[in-house]
Amino acid sequence: MPSEKIDSQLLDESELSLNLIEAQYFLKNTRDQKNAKSVLVLVNGIELAGKGESVKQLREWVDPRYLRVKADPPIMLNQKQTFWQPYAPSIPAEGEIMVMFGNWYSDLLVTALHVSKPLDETLFDAYIEDMRAFEQDLKNNHVDVIKVWFDLSWKSLQKRLDNMDPSEVHWHKLHGLDWRNKKQYDNVQKLRQRFTQDWTIIDCEDEKARDQQFAQTILAAMKHCPKHLSQSTAKWKQAAVPELLLHPENQPITKEDYKKELKNLSLKVAEALRFDDLKAIVVLEGMDAAGKGGAIKRIVKNLDPREYDIHPISAPETYEMRHPYLWRFWTKLQTEEDITIFDRSWYGRVLVERVEGFVNEAEWQRAYDEINRFEKDLVNSQTVVIKLWLAISKDEQEARFKVREATPHKRFKITADDWRNREKWDEYLSAAADMFERTSTVHAPWYIIATNDKNTARLEVLRAILKQLRAN
Amino acid sequence: MPSEKIDSQLLDESELSLNLIEAQYFLKNTRDQKNAKSVLVLVNGIELAGKGESVKQLREWVDPRYLRVKADPPIMLNQKQTFWQPYAPSIPAEGEIMVMFGNWYSDLLVTALHVSKPLDETLFDAYIEDMRAFEQDLKNNHVDVIKVWFDLSWKSLQKRLDNMDPSEVHWHKLHGLDWRNKKQYDNVQKLRQRFTQDWTIIDCEDEKARDQQFAQTILAAMKHCPKHLSQSTAKWKQAAVPELLLHPENQPITKEDYKKELKNLSLKVAEALRFDDLKAIVVLEGMDAAGKGGAIKRIVKNLDPREYDIHPISAPETYEMRHPYLWRFWTKLQTEEDITIFDRSWYGRVLVERVEGFVNEAEWQRAYDEINRFEKDLVNSQTVVIKLWLAISKDEQEARFKVREATPHKRFKITADDWRNREKWDEYLSAAADMFERTSTVHAPWYIIATNDKNTARLEVLRAILKQLRAN
Numbered sequence: 001m002p003s004e005k006i007d008s009q010l011l012d013e014s015e016l017s018l019n020l021i022e023a024q025y026f027l028k029n030t031r032d033q034k035n036a037k038s039v040l041v042l043v044n045g046i047e048l049a050g051k052g053e054s055v056k057q058l059r060e061w062v063d064p065r066y067l068r069v070k071a072d073p074p075i076m077l078n079q080k081q082t083f084w085q086p087y088a089p090s091i092p093a094e095g096e097i098m099v100m101f102g103n104w105y106s107d108l109l110v111t112a113l114h115v116s117k118p119l120d121e122t123l124f125d126a127y128i129e130d131m132r133a134f135e136q137d138l139k140n141n142h143v144d145v146i147k148v149w150f151d152l153s154w155k156s157l158q159k160r161l162d163n164m165d166p167s168e169v170h171w172h173k174l175h176g177l178d179w180r181n182k183k184q185y186d187n188v189q190k191l192r193q194r195f196t197q198d199w200t201i202i203d204c205e206d207e208k209a210r211d212q213q214f215a216q217t218i219l220a221a222m223k224h225c226p227k228h229l230s231q232s233t234a235k236w237k238q239a240a241v242p243e244l245l246l247h248p249e250n251q252p253i254t255k256e257d258y259k260k261e262l263k264n265l266s267l268k269v270a271e272a273l274r275f276d277d278l279k280a281i282v283v284l285e286g287m288d289a290a291g292k293g294g295a296i297k298r299i300v301k302n303l304d305p306r307e308y309d310i311h312p313i314s315a316p317e318t319y320e321m322r323h324p325y326l327w328r329f330w331t332k333l334q335t336e337e338d339i340t341i342f343d344r345s346w347y348g349r350v351l352v353e354r355v356e357g358f359v360n361e362a363e364w365q366r367a368y369d370e371i372n373r374f375e376k377d378l379v380n381s382q383t384v385v386i387k388l389w390l391a392i393s394k395d396e397q398e399a400r401f402k403v404r405e406a407t408p409h410k411r412f413k414i415t416a417d418d419w420r421n422r423e424k425w426d427e428y429l430s431a432a433a434d435m436f437e438r439t440s441t442v443h444a445p446w447y448i449i450a451t452n453d454k455n456t457a458r459l460e461v462l463r464a465i466l467k468q469l470r471a472n
Numbered sequence: 473m474p475s476e477k478i479d480s481q482l483l484d485e486s487e488l489s490l491n492l493i494e495a496q497y498f499l500k501n502t503r504d505q506k507n508a509k510s511v512l513v514l515v516n517g518i519e520l521a522g523k524g525e526s527v528k529q530l531r532e533w534v535d536p537r538y539l540r541v542k543a544d545p546p547i548m549l550n551q552k553q554t555f556w557q558p559y560a561p562s563i564p565a566e567g568e569i570m571v572m573f574g575n576w577y578s579d580l581l582v583t584a585l586h587v588s589k590p591l592d593e594t595l596f597d598a599y600i601e602d603m604r605a606f607e608q609d610l611k612n613n614h615v616d617v618i619k620v621w622f623d624l625s626w627k628s629l630q631k632r633l634d635n636m637d638p639s640e641v642h643w644h645k646l647h648g649l650d651w652r653n654k655k656q657y658d659n660v661q662k663l664r665q666r667f668t669q670d671w672t673i674i675d676c677e678d679e680k681a682r683d684q685q686f687a688q689t690i691l692a693a694m695k696h697c698p699k700h701l702s703q704s705t706a707k708w709k710q711a712a713v714p715e716l717l718l719h720p721e722n723q724p725i726t727k728e729d730y731k732k733e734l735k736n737l738s739l740k741v742a743e744a745l746r747f748d749d750l751k752a753i754v755v756l757e758g759m760d761a762a763g764k765g766g767a768i769k770r771i772v773k774n775l776d777p778r779e780y781d782i783h784p785i786s787a788p789e790t791y792e793m794r795h796p797y798l799w800r801f802w803t804k805l806q807t808e809e810d811i812t813i814f815d816r817s818w819y820g821r822v823l824v825e826r827v828e829g830f831v832n833e834a835e836w837q838r839a840y841d842e843i844n845r846f847e848k849d850l851v852n853s854q855t856v857v858i859k860l861w862l863a864i865s866k867d868e869q870e871a872r873f874k875v876r877e878a879t880p881h882k883r884f885k886i887t888a889d890d891w892r893n894r895e896k897w898d899e900y901l902s903a904a905a906d907m908f909e910r911t912s913t914v915h916a917p918w919y920i921i922a923t924n925d926k927n928t929a930r931l932e933v934l935r936a937i938l939k940q941l942r943a944n
Contacts, residue, residue: 018881021881022881022884025884025885029884052776052777052778055777055778056776056777058777059772059777060769060773063765064768064769064772064777064782065765065768065782065784065815066784067777069777069778071778099777101778293535293537296536296537297532297536300531300536301532304524304528305524305527305528305530305531305536305539305541305571306524306527306541306543306573309540310536310537312537312538317789317790317791318789318790319789319790319791343537409490409493409494412494412497412501413497
C-alpha cells in the first residue's frame with residue numbers, strides 16, 4: 001500500500017519538524033540563562049553526497065530565521081594565521097545554532113591533498129589533535145561542536161557525477177579536488193579515518209534517510225544541555241608569590257641616562273616589532289597605577305600610528321559574554337595590523353574575574369590551559385606573544401593615587417573603584433602568582449618588571465620586548 | 473633668543489597635550505550619557521604633506537589607548553557597494569575617536585583620477601553631495617565628522633620627493649597616482665576645490681605649525697558637544713491610515729490551487745532572486761502573527777541555504793545603541809550573500825521605537841529621510857529593496873493568538889508582550905500610515921499585503937517580490 005507509506009513518511013516529517021522547532025526555541029531561550037549554550041555544526045564529506053540538500057531540508061523543517069548557515073570556500077592552512085582565525089567571528093553566540101560548510105576540516109583536507117605540497121601524516125595528526133583541543137575548549141565554554149561527515153561510495157559518486165545537471169555545477173565546486181580520480185577519493189577516505197571518533201558519519205546513498213539522520217543529529221544536539229561544571233575536581237595548589245611582586249624596588253636612573261637609553265631602545269623596539277615575517281602581541285598587566293599607559297607610550301614612540309593597534313580591555317559587553325571568554329580576543333586579532341598591544345587582556349579571567357567571583361572555580365581553573373593553548377596557536381602562527389607584568393608596591397600605588405587626586409588633569413584617572421580594589425591586594429597577588437606559575441610557558445614567558453622607579457621600569461619594558469622578539 | 477623660543481614651544485606642547493587628554497576623557501565619559509558622541513576624523517591630502525606625521529604627533533600628545541587609527545589603501549568606487557560600506561564597521565561608537573586615513577574621499581579621488589576611466593565632474597559632484605548627506609546623518613546621530621585636508625604646494629612636494637629616504641618609501645605609497653606629474657597634481661587640487669566648505673585645510677609647509685593646527689582641530693572637535701535636538705521644529709502631519717490596513721480581507725484560495733501556484737511562484741522567485749547582477753534585500757514588517765515567518769519559509773523554498781541570510785531583528789544591544797541606529801543594518805550588509813531577508817528591520821525606528829517612546833520626536837521624524845537615503849544608496853549599488861507590510865485585522869490577530877496558546881508546539885511563540893502590544897493597535901496603525909506616506913519611494917515602494925487568508929497572502933508576497941525584481 002504505497003499511499004499509506006507516503007502518509008506515514010509525511011507524518012514523521014511533520015513530527016520531526018515540530019520537535020526541531022521546539023528544540024530550537026528551547027535552545028534560543030537558554031540565552032543569558034544558567035544552562036546557556038550554542039550549537040556549531042561542522043559539515044564535511046564527499047562531494048555530491050548531499051550536504052547542501054540535507055541542510056536545505058533541515059532549514060525547511062526548522063524555523064529558518066533561527067538557523068544560521070555559513071559557507072566559505074576552503075583555504076589552505078598556513079603559518080600566518082591559526083586554523084580557527086577565519087571562523088572565529090562566526091562562532092555562534094549562546095542560544096544560536098550555526099551550520100558551517102567551510103571550516104577548519106575542509107581547510108585541512110584541501111591542504112593535505114594539495115598536490116604540489118601534501119601534508120605528511122604526522123603533521124595531519126597534529127592538526128587533528130589541535131582541532132580536537134580547540135573544540136573541547138569551545139564545548140567547555142558552552143559551544144557544542146557537532147561534526148557531520150556525509151559519506152558516499154566511489155561508485156555512487158561516479159554515478160552522480162555522470163548524472164549532474166550542468167546548471168547546478170555552481171553548487172558543486174570541486175575546490176581543486178578531482179572527484180573523478182579514484183586515488184584522490186581513496187586519499188580523502190584514508191585521511192578521514194584519521195579524524196577523531198566523535199564524528200557522525202551519514203551514509204548518503206538514500207536521500208530521505210540521509211536528511212532524517214542529519215536532522216535527528218541536530219535535534220539531539222539542540223536538546224542536549226549538559227550541566228555546566230562549577231566546582232573543580234582536583235585540589236587547588238596555590239603558588240607562592242614571587243619575591244619581586246612583594247618588593248618591586250628597582251634602581252633609579254638619572255634623567256640624562258634615561259633619555260639617552262629611551263631613545264636608543266625605543267628605536268630598536270620599533271625596528272624589531274616591525275620585522276616583516278613576525279606578528280607581535282604585547283600584553284600589559286599589573287595593578288592600577290603601575291604605569292601601563294606610560295609604558296605603552298614608550299613602546300609606540302617610534303612606530304607609525306598605522307602600524308599598530310592598542311586595545312584597552314575592560315569588562316566584557318553583554319554580547320561578548322554570550323561567547324567563550326577568549327572570543328573577544330580571537331576577533332580582535334582579525335585585523336591586518338602586525339603589532340597589537342593589549343592594555344589588560346585575556347588574563348582578566350584568572351585575575352579580576354577570579355578575585356571578584358565573576359566566574360566559578362571550574363571556569364577560572366580551566367582557563368590557564370585554555371590560555372596556554374590559545375597563545376601556543378598564535379606562536380605557531382608566526383606571532384611573538386610578549387607578556388609583561390608591571391609590579392608596584394602597595395605604598396607606591398597609594399602615593400601615585402594621591403598624586404593623581406591632587407593633579408587636576410589626572411583626577412579623571414582615579415575612581416572609587418581603584419581605592420576599593422586595594423582592599424583585595426593580597427588576593428590579587430595570589431592570583432598573579434598562580435598565573436605566573438601556570439602560564440609562563442616556554443613559548444610565551446612572563447616578564448615581571450619592578451616599577452617603583454617609573455623610568456627604569458619603562459626601559460625594562462623595552463628591554464623585555466627586545467629580548468622576547470630576539471628569542472624568536 | 474632661540475632657546476627661549478624653544479622653551480615656550482615646549483610649554484605649549486605640554487599644555488596642548490594636557491588639554492587633549494582631558495578632552496579625550498571628557499569624550500570617553502559621554503558614553504551612555506545624554507550628550508554622548510563620537511568623533512570620526514577623515515584625513516586626506518597631498519602625498520608627503522605629512523598626514524601620517526601629524527597623526528603620529530597627535531597620538532603622542534593624547535592617551536594613545538583611546539585614539540583609534542585605521543588605514544586602508546583606497547579602493548575604486550564601484551556600482552557593487554555603497555561608498556560607506558567598506559568603512560561602516562569602523563565608524564566609532566559613542567565615546568570613541570577614530571582617525572581614518574583611507575576613507576570615501578580617498579576612494580573618490582583615486583576613482584576620479586584613474587586614467588582609463590576618469591569620473592566626469594557631474595558624477596563627482598553627485599558623489600560629494602551623497603557623502604555630505606551621509607555625514608550629516610552621522611552628525612545627527614552623534615558621530616561628529618571632521619574632515620582635514622593636508623595641503624602642500626607643487627614646489628614643496630617635488631622637493632620632498634627629491635629628499636625622500638628610500639627606506640621610508642613604504643609609508644608613502646602612491647596608490648597609482650603619479651606625484652611627479654604636474655597635471656595630475658593640478659587635477660587633485662582642482663577636484664579638491666569641489667569639496668564642500670566644511671573641510672579644515674592645513675598648510676603643511678611648516679611641520680610644527682601643521683601638527684599643532686591638526687591637534688587644535690581635533691581638540692575643538694572633542695570638546696564641542698552640541699545639545700542633541702529632541703523636539704521637532706515643524707508641525708507633524710499625520711497621514712491617513714490606508715484602507716487595506718483597516719480591512720485586510722483577501723480572497724481565500726483552494727488548497728489545490730494554492731499548492732500549484734506556490735510551486736510555480738516560488739521557483740520563479742528563486743530564479744529571479746538569484747539573478748547574478750543584482751543583490752536583493754527583502755524586508756518584512758507587520759503586526760505580530762501576520763505571518764512573516766510563514767512567508768519567509770515560502771520565499772526561501774527553492775533557494776539553497778548557502779544563498780541567503782535571514783536576520784530576525786529585535787531590540788538593539790547596548791553596544792549597537794552606541795552607534796547610529798542604522799549602523800547595525802549597515803554592518804549586516806557586509807557579507808557576500810546576495811539575498812538578505814529581514815524579519816523586521818530599520819523601520820523599527822518609526823514603528824515600535826516611535827510608539828513605545830524609545831526615541832524622541834526629532835529622532836523618529838528625522839528617520840524617514842535617513843532611511844530613504846540609506847535605501848537609495850543601496851538601490852544605486854545594484855540592490856533591489858523589496859518592502860512588504862503584512863496587514864492583519866485586530867480580530868484575526870486575536871484568533872491566531874488563541875490558536876497559538878492552545879497548540880503545545882506554538883505556545884512559545886506567544887508572550888504577554890504580544891497581548892500588551894494590542895493595546896496600542898491604533899498607534900501602530902498611525903505609525904505605519906506615516907511610514908508608507910514617507911518611505912514608499914519610487915526606488916523602494918511598499919507592498920501592503922492583506923493576510924486574513926494566510927495562503928493567499930503567501931502567494932501575494934511572492935508576487936510582490938517578483939514584481940519589484942522585474943521593475944529593475
